[in-house]
Amino acid sequence: MQNTNGKFNIGQDVDNKIVVIGAGIIGVTSALNLLREGYQVTLLDRDKPGETCSFGNAGLLALSSFEPNVGIDALMSSPKWLLDPKGPLSINWRYFPKLLPWLLAFVQACFSKKIKSNAQALHGLTSSSLELYQQLAETAGCQNLVKKSDYLQVYRTKPEFNKAESGMQTRRNEGYKIDVLDAKAIKQLEPALSEQFIYAHQIHDHGYIADPGELLTCLHKQFLIEGGLFEQANVTDIKANAHSCQLITDNKIYHCAQMVLATGAFSKRLAKHIGDNIPLETERGYHETCHSPAITIVHPIMDGDRKFMATPMNMGIRFAGTTELAGLDAPINPERVKALKLNAKDMFEGIDIADSSTWMGFRSTLPDSLPVICCSTTFPNIIYAFGHQHLGLTCAPKTGQLVADLVCGRTPSIDITAFDIKRFK
Ligand SMILES: Cc1cc2nc3c(=O)[nH]c(=O)nc-3n(C[C@H](O)[C@H](O)[C@H](O)COP(=O)(O)OP(=O)(O)OC[C@H]3O[C@@H](n4cnc5c(N)ncnc54)[C@H](O)[C@@H]3O)c2cc1C
Numbered sequence: 001m002q003n004t005n006g007k008f009n010i011g012q013d014v015d016n017k018i019v020v021i022g023a024g025i026i027g028v029t030s031a032l033n034l035l036r037e038g039y040q041v042t043l044l045d046r047d048k049p050g051e052t053c054s055f056g057n058a059g060l061l062a063l064s065s066f067e068p069n070v071g072i073d074a075l076m077s078s079p080k081w082l083l084d085p086k087g088p089l090s091i092n093w094r095y096f097p098k099l100l101p102w103l104l105a106f107v108q109a110c111f112s113k114k115i116k117s118n119a120q121a122l123h124g125l126t127s128s129s130l131e132l133y134q135q136l137a138e139t140a141g142c143q144n145l146v147k148k149s150d151y152l153q154v155y156r157t158k159p160e161f162n163k164a165e166s167g168m169q170t171r172r173n174e175g176y177k178i179d180v181l182d183a184k185a186i187k188q189l190e191p192a193l194s195e196q197f198i199y200a201h202q203i204h205d206h207g208y209i210a211d212p213g214e215l216l217t218c219l220h221k222q223f224l225i226e227g228g229l230f231e232q233a234n235v236t237d238i239k240a241n242a243h244s245c246q247l248i249t250d251n252k253i254y255h256c257a258q259m260v261l262a263t264g265a266f267s268k269r270l271a272k273h274i275g276d277n278i279p280l281e282t283e284r285g286y287h288e289t290c291h292s293p294a295i296t297i298v299h300p301i302m303d304g305d306r307k308f309m310a311t312p313m314n315m316g317i318r319f320a321g322t323t324e325l326a327g328l329d330a331p332i333n334p335e336r337v338k339a340l341k342l343n344a345k346d347m348f349e350g351i352d353i354a355d356s357s358t359w360m361g362f363r364s365t366l367p368d369s370l371p372v373i374c375c376s377t378t379f380p381n382i383i384y385a386f387g388h389q390h391l392g393l394t395c396a397p398k399t400g401q402l403v404a405d406l407v408c409g410r411t412p413s414i415d416i417t418a419f420d421i422k423r424f425k
Contacts, residue, residue, distance in 0.1 A: 029400030068369035092326035132397030
């Protein structure tokens with residue numbers, strides 16, 4: 001199949017062709033950026049666009065959530081979280097043996113000296129999110145989905161508030177305006193909130209997406225309008241050399257000069273075909289969207305104790321978050337759904353959750369809580385863009401630009417050394 005130059009002998013010019021695998025928010029923003037650089041871009045996904053993780057998230061553009069989810073605090077809080085059935089973390093113990101290597105790497109990352117510099121690197125991905133979405137949405141005619149807003153993080157007790165305060169100070173040091181609210185001020189801003197919440201941080205000038213699935217659909221449509229091609233195909237194998245790639249799918253082989261792997265939590269399996277063994281796990285998260293909630297909220301609100309969001313969306317109020325470590329194959333866990341519903345009622349006593357829909361999605365997470373955005377270790381024409389954990393929606397527009405920088409051979413607009421896969425070698 002290969003000729004004497006080491007190129008695949010496919011009888012056609014593939015130099016300008018790029019295939020992006022994965023039509024989640026990372027794949028779609030990457031594909032749009034590449035198209036605008038003049039490449040012929042084909043986007044592949046085994047599902048219809050917008051059906052996986054990027055569909056059901058909490059919608060928050062978390063510009064100032066740049067501190068990685070690792071560290072002594074996360075480690076110390078984990079046993080308490082695991083013991084609380086309504087808490088933010090659960091483990092499927094049958095999956096534990098498979099999870100163990102990732103967990104050990106996570107514990108190691110909690111003691112890393114790089115946590116501070118990693119936070120700076122992550123901030124490079126999050127800080128411009130609102131502005132970049134406003135630009136993207138304008139070209140796609142869906143500006144109404146991108147909302148500028150403050151968001152609230154609310155607490156039941158002083159110790160929980162105090163625990164969050166040092167992280168808030170780090171954010172203030174980066175220029176974010178964050179006010180402390182008492183019970184009366186909370187009630188004025190969000191009257192429907194339970195009176196249990198007596199402390200809050202009001203984090204100014206952030207944003208949210210009023211329907212993440214709809215945003216993805218609009219950006220995908222824009223990609224097609226600008227000349228991109230989408231095909232529904234399940235990639236099962238990748239063969240590559242330094243000049244070209246062959247993507248083997250269930251019913252067709254795709255040939256291209258370069259490719260982008262943006263398959264979220266499913267990237268580990270495909271990266272292995274390229275020769276990279278990546279310590280990627282999935283943090284499963286749930287949402288419950290209440291379509292006729294009988295209450296209204298104005299801001300995205302995070303329960304600071306139980307770590308889930310309530311976001312005012314076009315289709316109702318969406319409760320989303322929490323982490324379940326159970327791998328890619330386990331079914332939806334009814335206990336996690338029940339906990340989220342109980343938490344929603346606990347947060348807003350007047351809420352009606354009878355008319356609601358349940359969803360579970362797979363976040364992709366590396367042990368150090370940073371994404372992978374780089375070339376593969378074996379082939380410079382294969383770009384990786386996955387592992388965005390709890391922040392993939394926020395980080396997508398910047399990631400799309402960085403992918404284009406890498407493909408075009410430009411120096412990336414921010415330092416992306418921290419996101420290189422070589423950190424795990
Ligand atoms: C409950 C919850 C709440 C969240 N809230 C927020 C939030 O408020 N703010 C925020 O910034 N982030 C949030 N996130 C995280 C965010 O949703 C993800 O980081 C982001 O959606 C990841 O996007 P992605 O494109 O990498 O992956 P995905 O959206 O999972 O897309 C990957 C795509 O690859 C495709 N694919 C996989 N394997 C193959 C294959 N072999 N062949 C072809 N196609 C393939 C899949 O079908 C899928 O469409 C949340 C996540 C969850 C679960």
